[in-house]
Amino acid sequence: MPAITRPHQRRGRRAHRLFASAAALVTAGALAAALPATASAGERHQHTGGHHRSGRFQDVQLLSFNDLHGNLEPPAGSSGRVTELQPDGTTRTVDAGGMEYLATHLRQARQGHRYSITAAAGDMVGASPLISGLFHDEPTIDALNKLDLDVTSVGNHEFDEGAGELARLQNGGCHPTDGCYGDEGFDGADFPYLAANVIDDKTGRPILKPYWVWKKRGVRIGFIGVTLEGTPNIVSADGVKGLTFKDEADTINKYARILQRQGVQSIVALIHEGGYPASSSYNYDCDSPGAGDGISGPIVDIARRISPAVDALVTGHTHQAYVCTIPDPAGRPRLVTSASSFGRLYTDTTLTYDRATGDIVRTAVRSENHAVTRDVPRAADMTELIDEWGALAAPVGNRPIGYISADIGNTGTESPLGDLIADAQLAYGRSLDPDTDLALMNPGGIRAPLTYAAKGAEGDGVVTYAEGFTVQPFSNTVNLQDFTGAQLIQVLKEQVSGSNEAAPRILQPSAGLTWTLDLTRSGADRVVTDSIRLDGRPIDPAATYRVATNSFLAGGGDGFPTLAQGTGELVGTDDLAALEQYLTARSSADAPIAPPAADRVTVVR
Structure with a gap:
């Protein structure tokens, strides 16, 4: 193949974002109800005052998506649309998706948030369009690096080419058969892939990191990543050879205990398994009439078995859109989200961190799915990346x-x-x-x-x-x-x-x-x-x-x-x-x- 000038890759963890803080995203009334009874009047005032730069409570923005499947260009046909529920009860379809637009939406969403994390729930690669799949999804890893993705779980499609290829996507290096596509080689992902429940049969240990801790100015939030236990049923035998996939909830509970022993009390699970909401509209209220009543599928049982120590679940796999609360084993509602697929949606969640306990004030959590509309400016760096890889793929495609x-x-x-x-x-x-x-x-x-x-x-x-x-x-x-x-x-x-x-x-x-x-x-x-x-x-x-x-x-x-x-x-x-x-x-x-x-x-x- 002809050489391609590769985008610059950053090695190591980048500095966290430096955007100025903006007004609080939760109302004073909702937050006051969420605060512990022991919070002083001064603490309450600081927390509801707007900027949260000091004091006991700190709002942390969590942006998330799932099942990108290498869709760098806007997906076509029904794969490039989402259904939106209107105030009068009718629905309309919205053209959505495309990495140039996803990057713009996420960058706009981060503005004003000094504490912002971007996470994903697997299937970033695999079953990808030609512009990415032809090059073993190196273009998608390049794009996710530029997108400032912080962490993702593995999904079943991360195993389409086997654990060795997944390790290469994480750590870099030229493809063992097709070699390098340019003079600079391939540096791999700047973000960690988490695979807590994927065990190497030879070593008895996870094939990649089981968890990762985000840290900023005393705020610590742990992320545990798993894929569905049934991955061997939906991936070719060669792709999962020598691997064992453990139960999702049992694995998350194990590593939640480990994180707690390390002093990390705020925990988010990234789970590549999902559910089926009663409506296809991305902004449907699946807590109607009660918590979690509007969702079914495997994630319901998993969520009900995951320890109350885990504060939120970001899910995927079913390509559905939902923001629900499903009761944990203690009967307390807990946030469960999914953002459809192909980069058509992202979820914006506010996690309120209590510096006194190191935990999330779960009753103050707010979350909403947003369409990645195409009426915003395209991100120039993504356009450049797509053009470069597209030119290489064009003679074939x-x-x-x-x-x-x-x-x-x-x-x-x-x-x-x-x-x-x-x-x-x-x-x-x-x-x-x-x-x-x-x-x-x-x-x-x-x-x-x-x-x-x-x-x-x-x-x-x-x-x-x-x-x-x-x-x-x-x-x-x-x-x-x-x-x-x-x-x-x-x-x-x-x-x-x-x-x-x-x-x-x-x-x-x-x-x-x-x-x-x-x-x-x-x-x-x-x-x-x-x-x-x-x-x-x-x-x-x-x-x-x-x-x-x-x-x-x-x-x-x-x-x-x-x-x-x-x-x-x-x-x-x-x-x-x-x-x-x-x-x-x-x-x-x-x-x-x-x-x-x-x-x-x-x-x-």
Whole structure:
């Protein structure tokens, strides 16, 4: 690859921000109610007086986000929008995201705050668009350094290329296969990645730091970082080889005790696991009608088991937006936040630090999600970074690979893009083995929609290699395996049972494969056995079927253990190449591909 002039990298921890302090962010009334009964009148006056430069109480700003996934450029289509709840109860969509705008919003938010921390909850890299993914996400680490990120937990996607590559992103050095992309090398992250619950089987210790303490003028706040315990179920086996992932709450409780023994009483957990709010609006009140009533999912159980010593939880993974309070084991409400994904939102939280106790006055905590709108000036340093890496990626990314007649979306129980990718894998499978019967695609492997509107100079309706890479960035291979009909039925049952029972993962089927998903039933029965058809004929439990999947599914990923039991495996090319071949062979400027109807799965509600 041609050389690129790399942005200057800062080594070591930078000095904390020097912005002048501004007026208090909490009201005197709310704060007075939060103060300990022993606080003197003088202490109360100092705390509510506005600047908090001295005295017992100090407001600390915590800015947070999660699941960036290397989205340096503004994400396209629905991936680049958020839903905002209006005062009259209606909603509107807002274009959001892009590192140039996220940097501006965070820098504006920090103004006036002498005590400000920026933290993240994992998946900063992995499943990234071409501009970052092509270079093993070095551009994203460069951008996060410029963004003044202080600390992040690891997420499952930090393990897409294995623990060795994660260590390189932390510590620097050239890629072991592709080498260096410029004369200056790669210095790694200025911020610590925290991996408290990721244990190296050889040493029995966390692979990276388990916690980190932010310090400024006597204020100390500890951060513990974990990823979801189920990471091995959603990452390729090679990515997590030699690692054990421990329970999230148990791990956080362990290190909270260690921090307390070190005299750190204020603690924030960065957790790459999340929940599902009752509304998709980023400013929805998920404490309605009561604390935590508007949220469900894994984070609820985790939050209820985490020690009361932990003052706030910054979460991620589910790509949802929420600011909730979920009761801790002592029954006290505790803040739990998430800022959607792809840099479309950030969370602004005020933590009130009590210098007398070293702890957070939890009842005074305030928090709100904010959209990263694109109506602010772009950050010049981010524009320069994007332009430099974009120029290096352009010869690869701008190549047309197909044509579409309209947006092809990736949302819904069954999505048009899911069907298109399954059809592409079936066609590729039949090019290897004409007896291939069907293909199945996991929805989590589809990272973005295909949009009709041009992103650059390619023209409307043109699908570029960069857009295809953004859709399927994992470099999985397309694998063929033989299954009995009984095994195939079991695979489809696993969409809604086992580890997928609480949060179903509906596979995207190739043309000819149909079934009914009856949501009025429970467990595996939600997939109606008698409804499963291939080309209109019932699946024969005793027959053998040749099935195409990506290598992640073929290894049993996403909670489909039966897919790891196939026989006669044949490993083909990568899945993006299969999609490219399909689009190139079946579309042209004069005859673009239309979105599939997404009518292969019948849903009963």
